[in-house]
Amino acid sequence: MTLPANGQTVLVVGGGPAGLRAAVDLIGLGIKVVLVEKRHELGGAPIRWRYKTLAPELRPTEEVMAPLISAIEASPLVTIHKSSLVQRLDGQAGDFRAHIGGEGGRATMADVQAVVVSTGFEHFDASRDPRYEYGRAPNVIGIHELEGMLTDGKVVRHDGRTPKKMAFVFCVGSRDRATNSWCCTICCGVSIKQAMEVKELLKDVEIYMIYIDIRTFGLWENLYWNSMEQHGINYIRGRVSQVFDTGSQLLIKGEDTLVRGPFEVLMDMVVLSVGVDPGEGTAQAAKAIGLATNPFGFLQPKHPNVHFDSAREGIYLA
Ligand SMILES: Cc1cc2nc3c(=O)[nH]c(=O)nc-3n(C[C@H](O)[C@H](O)[C@H](O)COP(=O)(O)OP(=O)(O)OC[C@H]3O[C@@H](n4cnc5c(N)ncnc54)[C@H](O)[C@@H]3O)c2cc1C
Ligand code: SF4
Incomplete structure (x- = not known):
């Protein structure tokens, strides 16, 4: 349903x-x-990294994202500035003026009554943590890169061979005081979804999930059970101390925290469940x-447990 335009304009950043x-609801x-x-x-991370499906329903990304993008691109109520940044925001709630800079130094002004900031996240750059050999060992990849392979229907090693043994290492760049101390909350569920998709593609592959503990919330919990009961995915509770590239395979050393002893396993491919950075x-x-960020760089909400209001009136977080 589209109500008559009321003369109000909202700036959406991201x-x-x-x-x-947010934009579809506003129009x-x-x-x-x-x-x-x-x-x-447009489309953010799912389009940029070519996610195959979106959990928990496992709907194709295109099916979820295309209607949103086309609704925005077709609407006469929306002005889109791609390859652009807000350079300054003057004024106050109900009377903001945004200075928008585009490609080639092109500048535009927009008078808006409110602002929604939805700048999302970046994947943790695992080369920051040398334990995992990411960026050096070609068969160590991140979950964001695996999404693209799954979309192409081709999960292969760097040498073109199909992996027979594959491990997902959880909490890379998350829950680790050496890098990021927070739990990203999504990569358990995403990794489990991907493991099932790999198994559907490569019937003979053995998959091992090396986890601290499994944090699948709400409906995502069903993915966890299905992965074991219907897809035969294996789970090892433990911490990885080092990944070594032997040339032909990857040796993972770590500690099994259930049996309380060290383990060493050889894998053909390692997928790092990388977390998120602001x-x-x-x-x-x-x-x-002019918004505050918390000590980790994420936008600071006005109230710690309500993530919609920023501390600046008229500016909302999504
Ligand atoms: C590998 C992986 C798989 C995932 N799979 C699923 C899944 O199956 N189901 C699910 O629900 N979630 C999944 N997620 C999580 C999902 O990607 C995020 O929840 C979702 O992308 C968040 O949307 P967003 O708009 O907040 O951020 P983003 O997708 O990051 O979009 C932010 C947008 O803002 C833009 N931007 C950033 N800074 C600025 C700026 N200063 N000015 C203007 N624009 C800016 C960016 O370019 C980007 O387009 C997955 C995450 C990962 C890492
Ligand atoms: S892998 Fe799971 S437990 Fe680890 S940070 Fe991601 S969501 Fe949290």
């Missing part, structure tokens, strides 16, 4: 799933939207718009 959803209320996206395309985009938006 055109990923959160920003698109549904007849509110105009100015959408600023720093990349050349990313440069969030830092840029926070600075330009």
Whole structure:
């Protein structure tokens, strides 16, 4: 249902799933939207990294994202600025002026009454943690890279061979005081979803999930049970201390925290369940718009447990 336009305009910063959803809901209320996206395309992480399906329903990414993107691109109520950044935001709630900078130094002004900031995340760069050999051993990849392989229907090693043994290492760049101390909350579920998709593609592959503990919330918990009962995925509770590239395989050394002893396993491919970082985009938006960030760099909500209001009136977080 589209209500008559009421003359209000909202600036949405970031055109990923959160920003698109906010924009679609706003135009549904007849509110105009100015959408600023720093990349050349809308869709955020699922489009950029070519996710195959979206959990927990396991619907194809295209099926979920395409209607949102086309609703925004087709709407006369939306002005889209791709490859653009908000450079400054003046004024106050109900009367903001945004300075938007685009490619080639092109500058635009937009008068808006409220702002939604939805700048999302970046995947943790696992080369920051030398234990995992990411960026050096070609058969060590991240879950974001595996999504693209699954979408192509081709999960292979660097030498083109199909892996026979594959391990997912959980909590890379998460729950680790040497890198990021927080739990990213999504990579358990995403990794389990991917393991099942790999198993459907490569029937003979053995898959091992090396985890601290499994954090699948809500409906995602069903993925965990299905992965064991229907797909034969194996789980090892433990911590990985080091991945070594032997040339032909990857040797994972660690500690099994159930049997309380060291383990060593040889794998053909290792997938790192990398966590999330706030990313440069969030830092840029926070600075330009005048929003506080927490000590980890994520946008700081006004109230610690309510993640929608920023501390600046008229500016909301999504
Ligand atoms: C490998 C992987 C698989 C996943 N699979 C699933 C799944 O199956 N199901 C599920 O529900 N979730 C999944 N997730 C989580 C999902 O990707 C996120 O929940 C979702 O992308 C968050 O949407 P968002 O719009 O907040 O952020 P993002 O997707 O990160 O989008 C943010 C957008 O803002 C833009 N931006 C950033 N900074 C600026 C700036 N300063 N100015 C303008 N634009 C800016 C970015 O370019 C981007 O387009 C997965 C995550 C990973 C890592
Ligand atoms: S892998 Fe699981 S437990 Fe580890 S950080 Fe991600 S969601 Fe949290």
